[in-house]
Amino acid sequence: MSKADSRPIGVFDSGIGGLTVLKELALQFPQESFLYLGDTARLPYGSKSPSTIRKYSEQNIIFLEKQNVKAIVIACNTASSQLTEHEFDGLPIYNVIEPGSQRALEVSSSKRIGLLGTRATVNSKAYTKKIMEFDPKAQVFDQACPLFVPLAEEGWDSDPVTNLIVFRYLTPLLQNHIDTLILGCTHYPILKNSISRVTGSSVELVDSGEAIARWLDRDMKENRLGASPGVEPRRIEIMTTDHSDHFTEAAMRILKPVKADGFRVVDL
Amino acid sequence: MSKADSRPIGVFDSGIGGLTVLKELALQFPQESFLYLGDTARLPYGSKSPSTIRKYSEQNIIFLEKQNVKAIVIACNTASSQLTEHEFDGLPIYNVIEPGSQRALEVSSSKRIGLLGTRATVNSKAYTKKIMEFDPKAQVFDQACPLFVPLAEEGWDSDPVTNLIVFRYLTPLLQNHIDTLILGCTHYPILKNSISRVTGSSVELVDSGEAIARWLDRDMKENRLGASPGVEPRRIEIMTTDHSDHFTEAAMRILKPVKADGFRVVDL
Numbered sequence: 236m237s238k239a240d241s242r243p244i245g246v247f248d249s250g251i252g253g254l255t256v257l258k259e260l261a262l263q264f265p266q267e268s269f270l271y272l273g274d275t276a277r278l279p280y281g282s283k284s285p286s287t288i289r290k291y292s293e294q295n296i297i298f299l300e301k302q303n304v305k306a307i308v309i310a311c312n313t314a315s316s317q318l319t320e321h322e323f324d325g326l327p328i329y330n331v332i333e334p335g336s337q338r339a340l341e342v343s344s345s346k347r348i349g350l351l352g353t354r355a356t357v358n359s360k361a362y363t364k365k366i367m368e369f370d371p372k373a374q375v376f377d378q379a380c381p382l383f384v385p386l387a388e389e390g391w392d393s394d395p396v397t398n399l400i401v402f403r404y405l406t407p408l409l410q411n412h413i414d415t416l417i418l419g420c421t422h423y424p425i426l427k428n429s430i431s432r433v434t435g436s437s438v439e440l441v442d443s444g445e446a447i448a449r450w451l452d453r454d455m456k457e458n459r460l461g462a463s464p465g466v467e468p469r470r471i472e473i474m475t476t477d478h479s480d481h482f483t484e485a486a487m488r489i490l491k492p493v494k495a496d497g498f499r500v501v502d503l
Numbered sequence: 504m505s506k507a508d509s510r511p512i513g514v515f516d517s518g519i520g521g522l523t524v525l526k527e528l529a530l531q532f533p534q535e536s537f538l539y540l541g542d543t544a545r546l547p548y549g550s551k552s553p554s555t556i557r558k559y560s561e562q563n564i565i566f567l568e569k570q571n572v573k574a575i576v577i578a579c580n581t582a583s584s585q586l587t588e589h590e591f592d593g594l595p596i597y598n599v600i601e602p603g604s605q606r607a608l609e610v611s612s613s614k615r616i617g618l619l620g621t622r623a624t625v626n627s628k629a630y631t632k633k634i635m636e637f638d639p640k641a642q643v644f645d646q647a648c649p650l651f652v653p654l655a656e657e658g659w660d661s662d663p664v665t666n667l668i669v670f671r672y673l674t675p676l677l678q679n680h681i682d683t684l685i686l687g688c689t690h691y692p693i694l695k696n697s698i699s700r701v702t703g704s705s706v707e708l709v710d711s712g713e714a715i716a717r718w719l720d721r722d723m724k725e726n727r728l729g730a731s732p733g734v735e736p737r738r739i740e741i742m743t744t745d746h747s748d749h750f751t752e753a754a755m756r757i758l759k760p761v762k763a764d765g766f767r768v769v770d771l
Binding site for chain 2: 382384389396
């Protein structure tokens with residue numbers, strides 16, 4: 236058995252979306268500490284070019300490495316679509332594409348899988364390539380949904396306007412008779428009620444947070460990340476690259492019932 | 504009479520919104536050349552903090568100064584709300600707040616003025632302060648509209664979804680019996696059809712592009728900017744800080760009938 240390792244797990248996203256992943260991880264691993272970085276000064280990543288997204292993501296990874304984390308989760312599909320799972324200076328870097336792709340194939344019977352994402356994630360074809368690599372017979376139908384992030388940021392979940400926009404984006408996918416739908420942006424679980432209302436119960440939703448939590452659980456059991464510490468209470472700290480009261484409010488709403496121990500603004 | 508000055512006028516915004524201003528200026532001043540900078544790698548500015556917005560805007564101004572422009576128009580309400588009209592190294596810097604405020608007071612009879620803007624513009628109270636400075640008896644009713652920019656970027660103008668969202672944001676303003684409405688973000692003229700459908704004909708819309716064009720016309724007539732050159736055909740060049748095919752397509756659609764002579768990506 237490996238030694239206990241009380242260093243936090245680093246998690247980053249361009250903004251609040253990755254908090255849906257942090258919440259899942261915090262609930263799943265109650266003894267682990269977390270350090271969350273939201274690159275709010277430069278958000279959103281979803282409409283930026285691949286090279287800019289890679290540059291910003293690498294800066295975030297270097298910053299978190301300096302904070303002495305034991306692993307880094309890229310809790311942003313757009314950034315994950317540009318950086319595959321790898322090691323950086325011996326530090327395991329997880330993305331959300333592989334766990335989400337694997338989970339979608341596990342729950343799908345027909346192997347007709349829908350994908351919702353930002354323009355950058357959809358254009359990257361990262362999910363399609365990963366799913367086809369796991370199962371060449373699977374079919375992926377994708378749809379970019381640029382309005383979902385601002386709707387989630389505005390807090391208009393379960394709102395008639397959101398239902399209408401969800402209906403607009405999902406109709407072409409549902410006409411392709413998918414039985415599984417990947418929420419390929421960490422903001423989208425905030426709109427889960429509206430999305431499942433349009434898909435109905437015959438389509439299974441795959442959430443990045445839940446998928447990466449299973450993935451990390453496997454590595455924890457294999458002791459890849461060091462055993463969890465047992466004594467001190469764990470800490471959850473949230474850092475952003477820009478100051479915003481709106482962020483703090485939204486973060487507390489999204490994380491509930493998980494509580495953050497501190498918020499601070501950092502320079503990368 | 505001053506000497507002809509063939510240097511271009513610099514115009515900047517965080518993205519495509521300022522193109523509505525560029526279009527007005529290009530139509531109004533057919534002999535002037537323009538150099539447009541869209542800071543697309545760091546857009547949007549509307550949800551960022553005042554200090555970050557100021558930092559980015561100052562970097563844009565320094566960049567345009569190096570390109571040898573004869574004046575700079577801040578074609579972004581969010582950036583304008585953080586930088587007043589001033590001179591920088593002898594270069595006149597125009598923002599859109601003062602022209603828009605003055606124009607609103609000219610067209611309003613009741614002096615009950617509505618303002619739509621990004622969260623940052625509304626929170627800055629820049630329009631309210633400027634309007635009250637010009638006419639202390641005027642009343643300003645403001646509303647942040649975070650979904651308007653992505654709707655404009657998505658190209659959903661004159662769309663039922665947009666009409667519904669416009670209705671949602673405008674209802675509280677209309678209950679205050681405004682007779683004039685400032686489109687306090689340079690993206691918003693793209694949604695003018697949906698907005699005027701909700702306001703009806705009794706509310707006058709004030710567009711930043713039209714207002715700043717009048718302002719510049721005054722300075723041209725007073726020879727503050729040097730006389731327009733008369734011989735060579737003028738050039739309109741568009742620079743962005745990130746590569747995007749979506750930007751180029753959207754830019755051509757918004758600028759029509761004005762044509763850009765070139766697009767290129769620059770590093771600030």
